Amino acid sequence: MSGITIPATGRGPDNAPGKARLRRPIVEMPPHLIGEVARLGIGQKGIIPLWYGESDVATPAFIADAAYAAMQAGETFYTHKLGLPDLREALGAYLSGLYQKPIAAERVSVTSSGMNAIMLALMAILDAGDNMVLVDPVWPNCEQSALAMGASVTRVSLEQQNGVWQLDTQKLLDLCGERTRAIFINSPGNPTGWMMEREQQQEILDFARENGIWIIADEVYSRLVYDRPVAPSFLDIAGSDDPVIGINSFSKAWAMTGWRMGWMVTPLWVTDSLFSMIEYHTACVPPFIQKAGIAAVTEGEWFVREMVERCRAGREAVVPALQAMDRVHIDPPRAAFYAFCKVDGMEDSLAFAKEMFLKTKVGVAPGSSFGPGGEGWLRLCFAQDPKTLAVAMERMAEYLQKN
Numbered sequence: 001m002s003g004i005t006i007p008a009t010g011r012g013p014d015n016a017p018g019k020a021r022l023r024r025p026i027v028e029m030p031p032h033l034i035g036e037v038a039r040l041g042i043g044q045k046g047i048i049p050l051w052y053g054e055s056d057v058a059t060p061a062f063i064a065d066a067a068y069a070a071m072q073a074g075e076t077f078y079t080h081k082l083g084l085p086d087l088r089e090a091l092g093a094y095l096s097g098l099y100q101k102p103i104a105a106e107r108v109s110v111t112s113s114g115m116n117a118i119m120l121a122l123m124a125i126l127d128a129g130d131n132m133v134l135v136d137p138v139w140p141n142c143e144q145s146a147l148a149m150g151a152s153v154t155r156v157s158l159e160q161q162n163g164v165w166q167l168d169t170q171k172l173l174d175l176c177g178e179r180t181r182a183i184f185i186n187s188p189g190n191p192t193g194w195m196m197e198r199e200q201q202q203e204i205l206d207f208a209r210e211n212g213i214w215i216i217a218d219e220v221y222s223r224l225v226y227d228r229p230v231a232p233s234f235l236d237i238a239g240s241d242d243p244v245i246g247i248n249s250f251s252k253a254w255a256m257t258g259w260r261m262g263w264m265v266t267p268l269w270v271t272d273s274l275f276s277m278i279e280y281h282t283a284c285v286p287p288f289i290q291k292a293g294i295a296a297v298t299e300g301e302w303f304v305r306e307m308v309e310r311c312r313a314g315r316e317a318v319v320p321a322l323q324a325m326d327r328v329h330i331d332p333p334r335a336a337f338y339a340f341c342k343v344d345g346m347e348d349s350l351a352f353a354k355e356m357f358l359k360t361k362v363g364v365a366p367g368s369s370f371g372p373g374g375e376g377w378l379r380l381c382f383a384q385d386p387k388t389l390a391v392a393m394e395r396m397a398e399y400l401q402k403n
């Protein structure tokens with residue numbers, strides 16, 4: 001193991017040694033609580049890491065081979081800022097097939113991950129002092145990227161009704177004020193597996209159109225759905241000039257978390273600005289990684305189906321096991337690959353997750369990282385081998401009985 005020091009959190013505003021300062025929103029960025037638990041496992045063997053949103057399956061060979069072949073063929077130069085034309089065309093065709101409507105390749109921009117796409121989108125539309133409305137509980141990065149721009153974030157919380165997460169659309173619309181420039185919707189949702197249905201999407205789209213508000217539709221889990229081939233998408237109902245920015249990623253459906261590639265679908269006129277933003281930011285995604293992306297979207301349907309089945313098996317391995325634990329409450333998620341469960345009597349999910357990891361080697365994400373409403377909950381990623389999950393469930397059950 002290397003002896004390098006790994007920082008626990010950012011530096012506080014008073015720790016700067018000289019007069020030079022960082023911007024306030026950066027100094028005030030809170031630590032990533034999932035990372036706080038995960039850092040306990042750095043360099044350790046024999047742990048069961050269910051804290052991050054990724055499968056235990058490596059990227060399939062046909063994708064890796066495409067990258068390798070491109071590298072060997074000398075495809076190591078800068079590419080077009082918005083992505084290789086072949087990849088943009090492949091994505092346009094993939095999306096047009098998925099949603100049974102033409103989605104022009106020219107509207108697709110390839111980005112250095114889904115996270116990078118979120119940052120680019122918010123950088124393009126949020127000024128300091130603007131506001132973004134966000135549906136929570138949600139992956140912390142969605143809020144932090146808006147706060148990093150100096151914007152404010154207003155949260156509207158999902159509620160559980162008869163075991164299904166629901167959003168009160170009217171509550172969301174009522175929270176939009178004068179300075180609201182964006183509504184951020186992550187559906188299927190991390191950590192809840194909530195899925196927004198078509199009628200609600202339509203209501204929000206009508207409102208956004210009328211009020212000049214952007215919808216940031218984070219649909220990175222759109223293919224990991226258990227009762228249909230693809231989740232309802234804003235792209236499905238939006239016209240090509242509507243104020244919708246679709247965020248997506250190669251990470252989840254094709255097991256490519258470490259490759260760092262995603263894409264955005266925007267109105268055509270936005271791509272001119274994205275061209276410049278990407279130029280000044282990352283210049284482009286490495287060409288051999290883009291070649292891997294072409295293989296994924298053009299030849300990878302069988303793999304996406306396998307991934308869904310793996311996740312379905314993972315869901316079956318954890319949900320009944322969690323339900324059998326006295327203090328734990330969970331309903332089966334409809335999409336994504338997370339079990340988000342409530343634990344009776346757990347007041348500090350961060351402390352609990354850390355302690356449980358130290359005692360059991362099972363790593364989970366603390367609910368508090370997904371917003372104030374997440375305290376008292378834990379999130380486990382079940383995109384894993386069911387046998388490993390069974391061991392994790394046994395250890396967790398035993399730990400909960402004793403603590």
Ligand SMILES: Cc1ncc(COP(=O)(O)O)c(C=O)c1O
Nearest residue numbers: 053113114115139190249251262
């Ligand atoms: C809701 C959500 N959006 C976006 C992303 C970004 O994925 P990536 O940056 O790996 O493409 C993630 C990753 O966990 C996520 O959970």
